[in-house]
Amino acid sequence: MPIIQSPYKAIGLFKNAHFSTIYSAKIRRVHGVSQNRKRLELPDGDFVDIDWSYTDSSLSRKRASKVALLLHGLEGDAQRPYMLGMAKLLVNNGYDVAALNFRGCSGSQNRLYRSYHSGDTRDISHLVNMLSSLSYSMINLYGVSLGGNALLKYLGEGHIIPNKVKAAACIGVPVDLKASLEQLEKRENIIYRTSFLIHLRTKFRKKMNCFPKLMRLEDYRKIDSLKTFDDLYTAPAHGFENALDYYTKASSYQYLNRIKIPTLILNAKNDSFLHGNCYPTQEAKNNDDLFLEMPAHGGHVGFYTRSSFYYNETRSLEFFEEHSS
Template sequence: MPQVLSNYLPPLFFRSGHLATMYCGLFRRVHGVIQTRERLTLSDGDFLDLDWSKSSNPTKKLVILLHGLEGDGQRPYITGSAKLFNQNGFDACAVNYRGCSGEPNISYRSYHSGATEDLNEVIHHILSTKAYSEIYLKGFSLGGNLALKYLGEGNAVPKEIKGAVAISVPCSLKDSCDQLLSSENILYARRFKKHLIAKLRQKQPLFPGLIKDADIKAIKTLKDFDDIYTSKAHDFKDALDYYAKCSSLQFLPHISIPSLIINAKDDSFLGQDCYPIAESEKNKKLYLEMPKYGGHVGFWGKKNITYTEQQALKFFNRH
């Protein structure tokens, strides 16, 4: 499908990718969303938590919200999306990945950019316990990669899944990692690494033979974290093997339901390989919008409704 022309033009202050990223990540607040938590026991005995918010009227439409690296179901980009969808006739289910709901998960493994087996369990749990006839996926960053990989990797996608929107997607995980390791993104990388190591230390008493002090001390970069923990805990050879197997870029040609990717051109987390122009031109179900501005999961909008929240609602209502 040809690229979607973007008319997004924020105020001057938000035409800085870094300011857009930091404002929406650190300063945005969303009020008025009432969430009810449901704990889902997974097939391997571990758990994850689902945060539900409802439309004011009974509905058959649901959006599943997938957060980014070290996010959770209460991040403003999640609750902002839930609020707008709830106001427009959709229920919302915000998925907290393993270990992301404020309580450590119980297994050695955790979550990662390609853990579609957990998303698949969430979807089938919803289908077996609820009566939604239309289900949509909306993912942010890591969650966007997860949604696109799920749709394109050969799963038997249920007929109830009608569309997807993916925001600020690291379609090439290696390319995105390279960007995060650059000096421009050092503050973001340090913040991510700090939170990831803190969770690893929480898990260490449960798995002292697998998580050792020497290993934690050896983690200097995000790639080190993926070499030392992510790959080992999730059966990849190393970080590069993980990036190669879990990047959504290779799965985009096989997506068969309407899917929209919105990646800002000023997103410092994304390199050239994260803008799948050729793939979108060859797949009539894949739409790509590349606004000049927006940052990483930024996209400031009036009345505390971001541009991508508006675009996702329009896209789902059309499809």
């Protein structure tokens, strides 16, 4: 599909990548979203918590005919502004919303040594199949950053995707994990990688208390970069040889040509998290179901507008409605 010419125009300070990213993550507030948490037990004995928002918030409600599954980014959760904003817009337009908290991201530590990672699609597949078994006639999928990479991989790696799944939208997606890591390691991105490291080191320490035979204090002390964390935890916990093996196998870039569901990738050209193959222009041109939109501005999921909703939210809803017949 030809590259989409984006109509998005950033205003004022939001033309600055860092300002738009930080404002959107730390300052933006979204009010009026009601969430009802339900725990989903998984086949391997673990669980995930799903925060539901309904078109009718009463307990005796009649279920909507359409539902959207929302997936957050690295060390995020269903209460992040980019999740709440999308949930609010969807509910306002007749959708029920299932916002997934990846394993260990809901405030409750998951039970197993493993947790979640950028290429983990098993829980997504399980949840999509569960949604398909309900009375909804339409399912749309939405992923941000890490969640977007996992969603793209799910769509392209060979899962049996229910016919009810009509469209997907992925925002700020590091489809090439190694390229994204190299970008985050640059000096100007120290604030982001430091924030991630603080969260990841804290989780490592907590999980170490539960699995002392698998996780050592000396390893915890070695974690001084995202790559080191992936070498010492992500890779061994999830069956990869090392961090580089993880980045190679978990990147969705290699699966984009196999996607057969209408899918939007919205990646800002000034996104500080993205580089190189994270802008898959040739793959979009060669796949009629892959739509790539690359606004000049927006930072990392910071597509601010003067309205109540961000451009990535209204654009995703528009894409869903266009491709959900």
